[in-house]
Amino acid sequence: MTTMQKTRVLLLLCLLPLAPTLGKRGYVGWQAVQGVWAQGQLSPRDADLRAATEAVRPLCVPVGEPKAGDWRATVIQPAQSFAQYVLSQPVQPTTERNTIYVMPLGEFSAEQSRIVDLSVEFLGLYFDCPAQLLPAAGADLVPDHARRIHPGHGEEQFCSAWVHGEFLKARLPADAAVCIALTATDLWPGGNTNFVFGQASLKDRTGVWSMARYGDPSISEAGFVECLRRTLKTASHETGHMFSMKHCEFYECNMSGSGSLAESDRYPLSLCPECLAKLQYSVQPDMQARFASLAAFCEREGLITEADYYRQAIRLTEAPSSE
Ligand SMILES: [Zn+2]
Ligand SMILES: [Zn+2]
Structure with a gap:
């Protein structure tokens, strides 16, 4: 064994005992070791960027122990710090590929169609990119092997892995930063899994989400706002994945990963x-202008809690007065 090899083995033996002590699970601890290492690799500009977003911390709730049935209680995933994200060479819009495309798939009621339009507008503001609706794709394009009747509730489901992994991948517009399908039909990812709200690729720039479990938006004004809020959450969550953002830990x-509507x-x-x-x-918006446009959208659409959040975010990120 060369001196270099001996040094590597020694370094590994030194780091391994750290792993279980840095988190509840050794795996998570190892990720923390990597995170500490990645933190030291940030350029001064990126370190400043991270420091600037710290202003919204007072508005955020740190995670506690997961409740029974929560995503974090059932799925062990590596944490991804900002520094790890930067080192992962994430998907970013480019001059040639700068548009978020949304493709409706299957049938929609009039109220659901209104939510599709609002989702496109919201995604454009949230990611500060042009956002466009593609022509709708009929449910008849989903082949038999990518659909099933759910064995429990008896409703039809489309296979999310097929939608984003095959269907959309073959139809990605040339100027697409990312492309996501939206359906009112329930989704399952394949195999014996029950359902998913959405699914997306961290590298292929494709994704899909469903509003099937978000309630009937035609039932009342409050029902519409609730369905809109849930749909926008999943739209922006899955699009975040397409810009290479992993689940928040x-x-x-x-x-945050989520395994249930609650x-x-x-x-x-x-x-x-x-x-x-x-x-x-990833998308380099003006942070305050983004908060302002999201506050205005949320206020206009009756998303009161969210409008309040974005107004407070504007206040917290304001440059201190020179007077
Ligand atoms: Zn987060
Ligand atoms: Zn997710």
């Missing part, structure tokens, strides 16, 4: 400081 955040209802339509830094790095 730090705060109750729009990028759990996703707990999470906000906004990002924690760590995930906000990823968005700022």
Whole structure:
């Protein structure tokens, strides 16, 4: 064994005992070791970017122990700090590929169609990119092997992995930063899994989400707002994945993984400081202008809690007065 090889083995033996002590699970601890290492690799500009998003911390709730049935209680996933995100060479819009495309798939009621239009507008503001609706694709384009009748509730489901992994991948517009399908039919990812709210690729720039479980928006004004809020949460969550953002392990955040409607209802339509830094790095919006446009949208559409959040975010990120 050469001296170099001996040094590597020694370094590994030194780091391994750290892993279980840095988190509840050794795997998570190892991620923390990597995160500490990645933090030291940030350029001064990126370190400043991360420091700027810290202003919204007072508005965010750190995660506690997961409740029974929560996503974090059932799925072990590596945490992704801002520094790890930067080092992952994330998907970003380019001059040639700068538009978010949304493709409706299947049938929609009039109220659901209104929510499709609002989702496109919201995604454009949230990611500060042009956002466009593609012509709708009929349910007849979904082949038999990518649909099933759910064995429990008896409703039809489309296979989310097929939608974003095959269907959309073959139809990605040339100028698409990312492309996401939206359906009112329930989704399952394949195999014996029950359902998913949405699914997206971290690298292929495709995704899909469903509003099937978000209630009937025609039932009342409140029902419409509830369905809109849930749909926007999943739209922005899955699009965040397409810009290479992994699930948030730090705060109750729009990028938190969710395994049930009750759990996703707990999470906000906004990002924690760590995930906000990823968005700022990826799409580079003016942070205050973005908060202002989102506050105006939420206020107009009756999303009161969210409008309040974005107004407070504007206040917290204002430059101190020179007077
Ligand atoms: Zn997710
Ligand atoms: Zn987060």
